[in-house]
Amino acid sequence: MDPVLVLGAGPVGQTTALLLARWGVPTVVLDRRPARDAVGSKAICQQRDVLDIWEAVGAGRRIADEGVTWTTARTFYRDAELFSYTLADPGRPAFPPFVNISQSRTEQILDERIAAEPLVDLRWGHDVTTVEQDASGVGVRCADGTRLRGSYLVVCAGSRCDELRRMLGVDFGGHSFDDRFLICDIRTDLPGWATERRFYFDPAWNPGRQVLIHPCPGSTFRIDWQVPAGYDLDEETASGALDARIRAIIGDRDYEIVWKSVYRFHTRLVDRMRCERILIAGDAAHLVSPFGARGLNSGVADAENAAWKIAYVGHGWAPDALLDTYHDERHAAALENIAVTTATMDFLVPQDEVAAAHRRGVLSRAAAEPAARALVDSGRLSEPFWYVDSPLTTPNPARPFAGRPPRGSVPPAGPGVLVPDAPVAGGVRLREIARAGFLLLIGGRADVAAARQAAATTPGPVRVVALDGVDLAGTLGAHPDEVWIIRPDAHVAAVLGNPTHHEIRAALARATQSGGEPPWRTTGESETSRPSGTPSTAPPTGASTTRS
Template sequence: MGPTAGLASDVVVIGAGPVGQTAALLCSQWGLRVRVLEAQTHRDRTGSRAICQQREVLDTWDAIGAGVLIDRGITWSRARTYYRDKEIFSVELKDRGSALLPPFVNIAQSEVEETLLGLIERSPLVDVEYGAKVTRLQSENDKALLEVDTPAGARRIESRFVIACCGLHSEELRAQIGVDFPGQSFDDLFLICDIKADLREQRGERRFHFDPNWNPGRQVLIHEQPDSIWRVDWQVPEDFDLAREEATGGLHRRIREIAGCQPYELVWRSVYRFQGRVASRFRHGSIFLAGDFAHVFAPFGARGLNSGVHDVENLVWKLAMVARGLADSRLLDSYEVERRAAALENLEVTSATMRFLVPQTEADRRRRTLLLEGAAHGSRAAISAVDSGRLYEPYWYVDSPLTTPAPGRTFGGRPSRGEPVDPVPGTVLPDLPLFASSGERRRPQRLRQLVHHTFTVLSDEPSFVQALEHLPVEVMDLNRLDPKRSLRRALDLGDRPVHLVVRPDGHLAAMIEGNPSGVPVALQRALGNASA
């Protein structure tokens, strides 16, 4: 073992996938020095992999300089579900505000990684090391210790914090820090292909097919990507063999059922089995688990990469507050409280989807057929029970110790599919357009662009700012930002004076109506002060 490297970084990120890259860029924006360790010797540029990027994740990427992904991706806001040859329902994704960002864009994970890597390469606070495999991980005396194998030899690294984004297949590292990874593996096989073709009639929406005549008894999911590339997911039989399918022309026939007579190019293909697992803990001392290292879900609903990005957005501002001496380590305990609850919600949703998509008993199969038949005949009860994948939404931290409850505002639980969540503390601040003067020109901005660098108080009566001078907060005049009162309507605020405490990750820490005296207390609570 070589010599120990000193504390050359505030944060070590293990894994240079999109979650690790996002973590590194968020850290650099908060002024934290970051070292990214990636076991692979080069980036994997093949295949679409995670393609559906949700609105609030796009907001996060826009805040770190990757807004080009919004323009580059394929925008969609409608999800259609079919049974055989009949559309049985369509979901329009709604928003409480007047969001300028689309509900989802489709763009290949490899392109996301390329964009984020370009930003990392321009950051003086981030170093990326490929071919650096972490073989030992432990937390000791308020710092993390790592042993790393590299082509130049083995060495030890110390860091104040570690964000472990090292993926699903890192069992040994989880075991070293005493973290279990319980859950379920699904035996059912899915074939995934990227196909370049001109399929104009399917643009701008997600299409899910139950039991189409071209994949009888199973399902197919179709998504558009940039450059006329289409992502198609087929459920296939248990004895499916991709090599045999290609050799016999079966794959060509499958694609022809989708592309018709249009010419096509097969860009990428793979076969997957899916898992649903959540780590027993998300924190071990100075080590924090994120992304697929902390949780893995079946992909129907786009809850993998999106939730991983929200893991690190939740975590990094807390690390920064502690590193700057603005909060103590109690704030870091809230990462596991908030993000493990989010992961369990995602696991519950995706597990229910998989039980519907791949029923394991004859009784469950009969029930699914009855529901699909009922939905095809217009039964509302059957339509509401058909599960083709509930699409990702940001989690609601209503039970977090950082959230100040609002009198008279009761959280109604998971909303109906496509509907926005109840406007209560713990949910995400709705977005809306702003117009800021720039010389003689006026350019559109978004409200949430203003809140990512510190705590923000949006207030009808901002004159109380002197009471907050010792806290990391910026106070903004809500009336000047929102003269049309769009946010007030979106949050059902009525006409009373209001003071909204917004966390750096865009979640509402408090909604205080009337007297602003509760704002300092709510801010202390949001910083992890248990006495608040």
């Protein structure tokens, strides 16, 4: 297929291009900046499942190894610790729940992967001023007169691409918070603080406001202070008050300020994430407050969702309707992130005295009352979105989704949920083979021949693996007669009990929007009366369809 154009060479654009290359799709990445600007920590918290996505393009392990691993989140009120919790480890994951590493270092590592990938053409100094599209592709024009054309366009140009959104006719509605937050990256020695995130409500050294402290590589700590709306960083630096602010936390230690900045929070979301052949991803599509680290992590999930769907449509393995589900799934994910982070901001920055009094009461009780601790909101940490209501997911009444799980936990494996990881025979991991196409996990009493027959008539790569060979029966809670269908982004598309090949094909067709219907059936229903949803086309010549 023709190259896909990607606007923006931040982590979301880099990930989009590398994942498309993994599917054999060439890309041209355009960035208006003259070169990479490696300044400041920016987005530092890289979540386990995002590291897993990056490992699919050869970068996840390196980012994790260079980052600082932390597994515990501690919350304080004034001088007392209210509670802490350790993040869940479902299955046998390859990565820790989170690592902290500066966004600029993450970008450098991804740049190295791009430099080694011949299907990615990264071009700096290309400011796109015009975007046009028709039935066969997308054309862009740059400020220097350069014209380029591609099959699709993915806009990953960050929050400040207002003109691009205007050209596409999308609304970026939402609001901004008045309070400011001061960031300082400080290099110093803080024994015992290197493996945990600390959140302080109303400490004596920032009365009435909050402070968040994260460990980073190289004995560096990222400190975020909530500050008044009129805060002046230059004035505080010149007066010596910034030094006093820092020493109130670290004491009489030597330190170096590596980077400092003041920022304001925004909550915004485009009304459409698909505009025909153009998809919008990352901060160009949605902004949330950073408590919970849901910005960059969600943007990388956008990239993976967009990449496999563009590849499937471009290779002829799925119809154009599959791209509509990019909006369906990732817009819903953005709404979830906004709901979670807005609730956090409402607790952190009460909008009236009633809300402020409620917060004071909750914090005062939380040290002694476990029930009150659940009401303390210092940010629900980033987690994958659950595609339980997606048009690609086949529901299973025997495995209903119970809703958002407790903080720090993950939902049970089932339709729409990211599959837990585990080793597979041959020294590979489940998510590795899942991301090579569709994966059928077959229970010991399920009809393997039916699964192979369904796989053989499904366009695109499909793999059939016996569940007995995957150490996941306990983690999944899988039954011996079940077939689990895993999508190319490692989310569960369906869990089918004792299915026929027609039912497996129907669920696969639904997962690619190829005309499949949910494979409902009742006891005694004949096989011929069940909807087949069989795709009408075979894999195109040269397509890779793996059977095992």
